[in-house]
Amino acid sequence: MEVIRNIAELRAWRRQAGKVAFVPTMGNLHEGHLALVKEARQRADKVVVSIFVNRLQFGQGEDFDAYPRTFDADSAKLRDAGVDVLFFPIEQELYPRIRQDFNVEPPHIQNELCGAFRPGHFRGVATVVTKLFNIVQPDLACFGKKDYQQLHVIKAMVDDLNQPVEVVPVDTGRAEDGLALSSRNGYLSAEERAEAPRLYRHLAAIRDRLLAGEQDYASLEAAARQDLEAHGWRVDYVEVRQADTLEIAHAGEKRLVVLAAARLGKTRLIDNVEVLR
């Protein structure tokens, strides 16, 4: 596995690489990331994984500084997973003027769901993914469904800006008790970790009620919120939305997704389940 830090060197490698699959990450890799890598390997001649904690997508007061950097462990996992190139960009080369002057501006969905609690987050995601796509020039790129709104924004961006990349969604990896794999799980105390699967249990329960024909989304959302809050969570949102557009879902909709974000202590967890009929 080559480790490449320079944009020019990465582009030179790209020119002779055949069909390339790309997995952008912020490092601190877990089984969820490795599932993306496995999917990527099955679909292309070569796999590029990037590790870059992108300052642009963190807001004031968020965990940019605390975000875990575990390069040596990540690098070993990627080598074992058969990755061809690990792109570990130098921040000063990606953001030479520190600020980013040109941004990819997503439509209103960037201000809903997680966007309502993380202003500017999806602009930062759309912009850095565009920069990484322009540098790596992959044929396809794998993204996890765990970050469902991010996946939606990227799919819509690729389509709307005609970016020559196929976006491949990959199912969320979960611990045995259902908790979605996330680097932020590492912030949880033992007690919080034991409580954390309650979020997924509520999403799964809402899915079951929806499959059973329940159409009163607001009651389902309120009941989940109430129980989470009774167990010490601060809930950002629990929402039933249209799966394909993330717009507000109306009764009778066939393709739904239930999304939630809630805080346990200092840790913000997100999760979602699709309900597709």
Add this chain to the structure above:
Amino acid sequence: MEVIRNIAELRAWRRQAGKVAFVPTMGNLHEGHLALVKEARQRADKVVVSIFVNRLQFGQGEDFDAYPRTFDADSAKLRDAGVDVLFFPIEQELYPRIRQDFNVEPPHIQNELCGAFRPGHFRGVATVVTKLFNIVQPDLACFGKKDYQQLHVIKAMVDDLNQPVEVVPVDTGRAEDGLALSSRNGYLSAEERAEAPRLYRHLAAIRDRLLAGEQDYASLEAAARQDLEAHGWRVDYVEVRQADTLEIAHAGEKRLVVLAAARLGKTRLIDNVEVLR
């Protein structure tokens, strides 16, 4: 010369084309465009020219509907100039939802100079050029210096978003009396056409004064504006700026550009001259 209208067909052609140069245009081609094509041919194996009148970069009350569409004449000129592919996109394929959801948002320079008089114009330019780059995937692209602020925005965008395209600036084509070649010259009456070269004469005169050591930019700007207005022009701006950044120029600056935009009757003309020492 192939004429291609579909994005998928254009991309299929691109995959076997070698080094590709790209000249994006809005059609109604004149010698200025053909100079871009000539430069493109010298630098690549294949040349793609696009013709697309981009609704996104026209404001309310601007000349989107009136903008001259002369496809047959344009096509003949490009064939004679040895162009390999004429990309003439279908508007509904480029903007399938009519509105553009994701936009490339330029920094504050988009609101200065021409941007102060054409709100949203440079966002529309940056976005459509990004879409065309993503579709054509050229190795290099040629832009005229006549649209100096546009050239600046595109160079800065390519750099800031890491777009894998070399931007090649090409000198402004001029009529014998100095008037910069432009599709909008076709809007001028015979009387206006006789008056039009005054704009360039002022820019050239300011250049000469700057080269002679004049540092009072404001006086030079005011004198030109005054004379133009005395001859029936409505002046949007005459400004001396830094050539490389388009920021405000201070006395003593070595690399300058003098830019102007002014209206004769219903026609808005722009021009500029560089002063590089």
